[in-house]
Amino acid sequence: MKKTVVLLIIIGLVVSAYKKIGSYELIVPNNWPKPVYDFNRNPLTSEKILLGRVLFYDPILSKDNTISCSSCHSQFSAFTHIDHPLSHGIDNQIGKRNSPALMNLAWNSSFMWDGAVNHLDMQALAPISNTVEMNETIGHVVEKLQQSPIYPQLFYKAFGDSIITGERLLKSISQFMLTLVSCHSKYDSVQQKKASFTTQEKNGYQLFKKNCSSCHKEPFFTNDQFENNGLQVDTSLKDIGRMMVTQDSANYLQFRVPKLRNIQYSYPYMHDGRFAKLKQVLDHYTNGVVRYKNLSKLLLKTINLTSNEKVDLIAFLYTLSDTAFIFDKRYSYPRDILH
Amino acid sequence: MIPTRKHLYLLLFGLICTGLVQAQGTLSFHPCYGKDFLQLTDSGYQSKDKDSITISLFRFYVSGIELWNDGKRVWEEKNYHLINASDTSTFKISLSNIYTINYNKIIFNLGIDSTTNVSGAMGGDLDPMKGMYWAWQSGYINVKLEGTSPLCKTRNNGFEFHLGGYHTPVNALQTIELPLKSSDKIEVFIDLKQLLTNIDLSKTNQLMSPSKEAVELSRKLSKVFEIR
Numbered sequence: 001m002k003k004t005v006v007l008l009i010i011i012g013l014v015v016s017a018y019k020k021i022g023s024y025e026l027i028v029p030n031n032w033p034k035p036v037y038d039f040n041r042n043p044l045t046s047e048k049i050l051l052g053r054v055l056f057y058d059p060i061l062s063k064d065n066t067i068s069c070s071s072c073h074s075q076f077s078a079f080t081h082i083d084h085p086l087s088h089g090i091d092n093q094i095g096k097r098n099s100p101a102l103m104n105l106a107w108n109s110s111f112m113w114d115g116a117v118n119h120l121d122m123q124a125l126a127p128i129s130n131t132v133e134m135n136e137t138i139g140h141v142v143e144k145l146q147q148s149p150i151y152p153q154l155f156y157k158a159f160g161d162s163i164i165t166g167e168r169l170l171k172s173i174s175q176f177m178l179t180l181v182s183c184h185s186k187y188d189s190v191q192q193k194k195a196s197f198t199t200q201e202k203n204g205y206q207l208f209k210k211n212c213s214s215c216h217k218e219p220f221f222t223n224d225q226f227e228n229n230g231l232q233v234d235t236s237l238k239d240i241g242r243m244m245v246t247q248d249s250a251n252y253l254q255f256r257v258p259k260l261r262n263i264q265y266s267y268p269y270m271h272d273g274r275f276a277k278l279k280q281v282l283d284h285y286t287n288g289v290v291r292y293k294n295l296s297k298l299l300l301k302t303i304n305l306t307s308n309e310k311v312d313l314i315a316f317l318y319t320l321s322d323t324a325f326i327f328d329k330r331y332s333y334p335r336d337i338l339h
Numbered sequence: 340m341i342p343t344r345k346h347l348y349l350l351l352f353g354l355i356c357t358g359l360v361q362a363q364g365t366l367s368f369h370p371c372y373g374k375d376f377l378q379l380t381d382s383g384y385q386s387k388d389k390d391s392i393t394i395s396l397f398r399f400y401v402s403g404i405e406l407w408n409d410g411k412r413v414w415e416e417k418n419y420h421l422i423n424a425s426d427t428s429t430f431k432i433s434l435s436n437i438y439t440i441n442y443n444k445i446i447f448n449l450g451i452d453s454t455t456n457v458s459g460a461m462g463g464d465l466d467p468m469k470g471m472y473w474a475w476q477s478g479y480i481n482v483k484l485e486g487t488s489p490l491c492k493t494r495n496n497g498f499e500f501h502l503g504g505y506h507t508p509v510n511a512l513q514t515i516e517l518p519l520k521s522s523d524k525i526e527v528f529i530d531l532k533q534l535l536t537n538i539d540l541s542k543t544n545q546l547m548s549p550s551k552e553a554v555e556l557s558r559k560l561s562k563v564f565e566i567r
Contacts, residue, residue, distance in 0.1 A: 038459070041459060042459070116475060116476040116477065117477045118456070118457045118477040118478070119457060119458070119460075119477060120459070121459035121460035122459065122460065122467070122474075122477045125474040129474040129475075138467055138468050139468045139470065165462055165468060166460070166462075166466040166467045166468030167460045167462040167467075170460035171460050174459075174460070245476060246506075
């Protein structure tokens with residue numbers, strides 16, 4: 001009897017710390033803000049999510065059937081491309097940048113390091129097309145899907161008929177990506193008072209709040225803005241960041257502030273993958289910041305950290321690792337459908 | 340029932356009537372080169388003038404169609420239409436329930452508004468499958484115009500204009516207003532000769548992303564939409 005009561009209380013606590021989004025069971029912590037993605041235009045269903053997941057893992061999306069989304073976004077590295085500073089692919093456009101980790105995408109107001117993509121639905125078009133412009137490449141993908149032995153049925157299950165269109169294809173891939181929610185790290189447990197930080201982690205958290213969280217804002221560890229964080233320009237890549245999109249020199253070398261959840265798994269770091277280790281990232285913030293004219297105001301004050309403090313800060317960053325996310329079967333290769 | 344001659348007359352009468360009604364409720368676009376109708380076959384259109392211009396592709400979006408009468412809006416629709424010069428079936432847009440309305444002006448957009456540009460994947464004529472969407476930097480391509488001219492010192496003398504952009508200051512959307520003589524069927528002619536002779540093709544021949552030049556060319560294109 002006593003046991004059941006305790007259990008009920010625990011369940012109560014667990015339930016009250018999380019809330020549901022929309023009709024589908026997308027469970028997120030209570031204190032998370034309203035998503036940016038408009039779920040009313042694309043209501044989640046398990047059939048569409050499954051279709052999106054199959055598409056995400058299927059190389060049929062690439063021109064020569066060799067590369068899938070997961071080639072550059074693999075689950076064990078929080079859906080980034082580890083080992084490769086710059087993602088390899090059939091397209092040299094994409095080869096210029098490091099692939100970001102994919103998670104909590106419903107809260108992004110833009111995508112890509114420079115925000116060139118304005119909506120999650122449109123993201124998949126970039127890797128699908130193999131030239132700067134799409135020239136109906138997605139049309140070919142749709143044709144291939146129509147002729148495939150598996151897709152007409154999957155579209156039928158998801159949409160009630162087996163008609164395959166670009167809109168349906170893109171929205172299904174979005175559905176799968178929207179379910180990639182990471183919110184079960186030690187940090188989250190501590191926020192919900194179900195765990196506590198070690199002294200080292202606690203100290204790291206204080207240092208983080210003091211020096212980093214103006215840009216890497218909780219709970220997503222990004223302020224969803226573009227900032228110039230003082231990285232030396234790589235003269236071989238000449239990547240000017242956000243300025244490419246706006247043509248405005250005020251945006252020179254500004255990049256989207258990346259999310260830091262699962263940062264332990266998503267090395268190498270920065271838009272061009274220049275740093276292999278978190279220690280190097282911290283060394284950049286303490287000693288390497290280039291004083292550009294448009295350096296972010298949030299970095300004008302020099303960051304000072306002792307080497308012990310750096311160790312503590314990294315210990316805190318490791319509390320953002322979410323193994324439940326990395327091993328979640330719902331996100332893995334759909335073995336029973338793709339062989 | 341065996342159809343009699345009377346039935347056939349009735350059928351014929353019915354067909355004529357629907358024909359009339361439909362004619363009243365349509366907006367037609369006629370891509371032209373000077374006086375010539377632009378018939379885009381697989382090998383493209385070849386100008387009959389000395390300018391030796393060829394046109395291989397011409398597509399554009401029309402949206403936000405409104406009818407006005409003496410300064411008052413009397414009719415509107417919220418659809419998006421892709422007009423493709425190589426597919427005559429896209430030239431006609433039927434406007435529902437306008438027979439009883441008087442109007443003397445039409446207003447429409449050449450291109451896609453900014454709200455639609457940021458609202459995610461859409462179907463029908465807005466499906467990215469139609470090839471009118473930029474993959475690397477999100478946004479609809481309002482207009483595609485491609486061809487060749489000896490003035491272009493490019494590969495194969497080609498010119499390629501992909502006009503779009505929905506952010507200020509590179510918002511390429513154009514609003515076109517045309518006075519109508521009577522509440523009759525609406526026939527809009529687009530004279531590409533006027534456009535192509537009004538720009539310096541030796542300098543401007545590749546516009547493939549949002550820019551000030553693309554806005555300017557969109558504005559020039561909007562001026563060659565006319566009622567004849």
